[in-house]
Amino acid sequence: MIDPSEPPHVQIARQQRIIDALIRRANRQHEVGETAYSAFQSAIALQGEVWAKTRDLERAASELEEVRHERERTRRNLSDALSAMEGGFALFTAGTLEVCNDLFRSLLPDLRERLVPGLRIEDYFDALSKSGHLVSSDGRMQTSLTRARHGPVGASVLSVVIELTGDRWFQINLQRTSDENVVILQTEITAIVRQNRSERESLIDRQAHYLQAALENMSSGICTFSSAGEVILHNTRFRDLLGLPFTLLQKGTRLGAILEFIRANALIRDADGMDFAQWEDRIARQGRIRRRMRHAGGRVLDLFAHRLPDGGFLVDVKDVTLESRATEMLEKRVDERTAELTRANRRLTAQSEAQAQVEEELRLAKERAEAAVSSKTRFLAAASHDLLQPVNAAKLLISTLVQRAEDTSLATLVERLDGSFASIEEILHALLDISRLDSTDGALTPADVSLGAIMRGVIEDQAPLAAKRGVQLDIVPSSVWVRSDQRYLMRSVQNLVVNALQYTEPGGRVLVGCRNRGTDRVVLEVWDTGMGISARDQKRIFDEFARAENVPFASGMGLGLSIVERTCRHMGHKVRVRSKPGVGSVFSIEMRTVPGRRTEPDDSDAPALRPEALGEDMDVIALLVENDPDVLFATTELLEGWGASVLPAASTEAALTHVADMGMAPDIIVADFQLDGDDTGVAAIEAVRAATGVRVPAIMVTADRSESLLRQGVETGFAILTKPVQPARLRPLIDWKVRWQAPDAAAAPDPADADKSRP
Structure with missing residues (x-):
């Protein structure tokens, strides 16, 4: 019924109420009891309980008295500790003043009577800001007070420096120690502030001496003016360069007075044109002035005036006499050099005109040379057919002659003739190749x-x-x-x-x-x-x-x-x-190499020609289309010597006549590309195929080596042999065409695929 953790006075009050209730119960039992003995027993029991409760009450009172004495001792110790503190201390609980020391009360005498327990912390800061002894503060007290109520426990939420009358300085620190308690500490920092002030003034004095020493050792004349146009600081060089008296250039002298002295004593040549009266206004509006002046003593001076951040301005004067003289000398030399360059330019112009004339002559000569080379190239292209035609005919005739002279007394002579002609053919091919490679058209x-x-x-x-x-x-x-x-x-x-x-x-x-x-x-x-x-x-x-x-x-x-x-x-x-x-x-x-191409599609799938087939008679009908009579005769002799039946024709029309007379398609067409007029071997092949309805195997013999003809061979389906024709290659090609690419061959490959890579 009694909680031991409750305060002693609460426990005593509760015990007293329990005793009173027990007494009242005993009285009621006595009144309604049946016998005196029961009442006596009840009295005895009640007395025992009363004695027990009395002892508990006396013990609780004793403990309460000890607690009261301990509390008084703690308060006295706290008061002594607060009095011993060097600064002011105040404890606010739940926003009201709980306790403070004498130093806290004596900080502001006009607030002493108001600093009593129960004072709200807001009222304290309001009274502090209105105190007659307060000179200045940073104005952050109310904001910091709001943060103190909601800030974390143990954090310093306010640190304010205030100035009091008599040049006294204090630092006020406000700290939240628990959810309800806020502590305010007042620390006097007057000595620290005065020491810092003294050190700062000493540092400023030293810096001023350093600045003056630096200005005195500068080669330029320096003078600073306040926003009112009065001299603040200058060096001796400034006075010497302008020739100003010592008594004039003192601290506080206005710029107007200095400029008036310069104008009145003619220290600057053409001073009337310097607009001295407008200088201050121009510096204020434009921020700078730059002038070059000639001093009466012969010096050349450069003057620069710059506006400073505080509204004042700085004037810098430099002696540029040597630079000016060097510039004048340089300008004089430049003028002389310009005159020389002008004369040289005239000479160069004349030379350039002569060179241009020479270049024009060279250009014309180059054009003539290029025209000659182009003409040579066109001549070689046109003449190659005419040159190779008789060579081709002679080569075929010699090949036929070699066959017919075999095992005769003329065999050695014919063999030597064949070798000599091969040398002529090789030289002719080499000369034509070199000419094409050296041509401007690109071969x-x-x-x-x-x-x-x-x-x-x-x-x-x-x-x-x-x-x-x-x-x-x-x-x-x-x-x-x-x-x-x-x-x-x-x-x-x-x-x-x-x-x-x-x-x-x-x-x-x-x-x-x-x-x-x-x-x-x-x-x-x-x-x-x-x-x-x-x-x-x-x-x-x-x-x-x-x-x-x-x-x-x-x-x-x-x-x-x-x-x-x-x-x-x-x-x-x-x-x-x-x-x-x-x-x-x-x-x-x-x-x-060409990426991605590593196969051999041209001849790898073509059936190999049997060696013994080359010695057999060529049992084929060959339609030969050639406009050159000598080549036509030589090729006919060669093919007939191999056993072929030859239908010689000089044009497409003659070829169609042979086909019509024969009434069937030939086994092979051997045609020259360039025929008479507009007629070509391609037209002859297409006409024969169209007339017979058969894709007759065909071989084109030509001196044309163009890429367009190779593409046309692939599209039309004919093989190409270049002139002069080598019989050792013509016969195997005819035999392969007839045997493996006959029109009725079941799986004959495309002739263009097998022959387009052959020369």
Whole structure:
């Protein structure tokens, strides 16, 4: 019934009420009891309980008295502690003053009577701000008081410095110690403020001395003015440069007085034009003034005036006499130099006019030279057909003559004639190739080229020569594609192989293959075991008509490697040679590969021609379309010598007449591209196919090497052989066309796919 944790006086009051209730109960029991004995027993029991409660009450009273004494002792200790504090202290509980020390009351005498317990903290700060002893504060007390009520416990929420009368300074700190308690501390900082003030004034004095010393050691004259235009600070150099008296240039002297003295004593030449009266106003509006003046003593002065942040301004005067004299001398020299340059310019203008005339003459000469080169190129293009026509006819006739003279006394003579004519043909081809490569129109047509097809074509062409010389000719197959000109790349590889065969002794070996160089380049190499080339000759063998010193006489004109070098230079390929005399040579061409193309679609799927088929009679009907009578005769003789039945025609119309008379389609069409007038071999092939309704296999013989004709061959479906025709390639091609690309062949591949890469 009694909580031991409650205060003693509360416990005593509750015990007293319990005793009174027990007494009243005992009285009621006595009144209604049946016997005196029961009443006596009740009295005895009640008395015992009363004695027990009395003892408890006396013990509680004793404890309460001890608590009261302890509380008084604590209050006296707190009062003594507060009195011993050097600063003022006040404790506000629930927003009202609980306790404070005497120093807190004596800070502001006019507030002493109001600082009593129960004073609200808001009223204290309001009275503080209105005290007659308060000189200044930072005005943050009310805001900090609001934060103190809601801020975190233990945080200092206010620190205010106030100034009191008598140059006294105090710092007021307000701190929240619990949810309801706020402590205010007053600390006197008068000594600290006065010491800081003294140190600041001393520092300002020292800085002033430093500033004055710095100004005195400057080469320029410096003077500062206040916003009212009065002198604040200046150095001796300023007075010396302007020639001002010491008595005039003192602190407080106005700028107007200084300018009036300068004007009155003519210290500055042309002072009337300096607008002295407008200087102050101009500085105030524009912020700066810059003037160059000539002093009466002969000095040249530059004056700069700049406005300062406080409204005053600074005047800087510099002696620029030497700079001015140097500038005048420089300007004089510039004038002299300008006159010289003007005269030189006149001479240069005359020379330029003469040079322009020379350049115009050179331009005209260049145009004439380019026109001559272009004319030469057009002549070569036009004449190549006319040059190659008789060569083609002679080559075919000699081939027929070789066949017919076999096993006769004329065989050796005809063989020598064939060799001499081959040399003429090689020289003619070399000259034409060099002329085309050197032409301004550009003879090269870059395209994706299969190195495998190039190497196979060269090996097939040069196999007879290798067999004749007793040299082993081998090839390492390749599936790499490169970006180059097909015809000239094949020509270059052929020249390298021919040279290797020509300078390799019987029993030697020539090897053609490719090596990868990194991920995007390939090197085509031609190895031989020939006589080799000396280091000195390796530097010049790619020049025209250059041959190594160890080369036998009459072994060539030295044009093959020149064509290789020109082709590689135009296409961006790198051609190199490694050689050792008596051991052999390696010629290489480095090219960039075509990404994603590593197969060989042209000839890899074509059936191989049986070697014994070349010795059989060619049992075919061949329609030959050629407008040149000599070439027509020679080709007819050659084909008939192989066993073919030949229908010679000079035009498309004659070819159609043969087909109509025969009443059937021929087995093969061999046509020249350029016929008389507008007639072409393409028109003849298309006309024969249209008349017979059969896609007759066709071969185009031409000197035209253009890319457009190659594309037309792919579209129309005919193979291309360039003039002069090599019989060793014509017969296998005819046989392959007839055997494997006949119109009724069940799965014949497209002829263009097999022949478009052949030269």
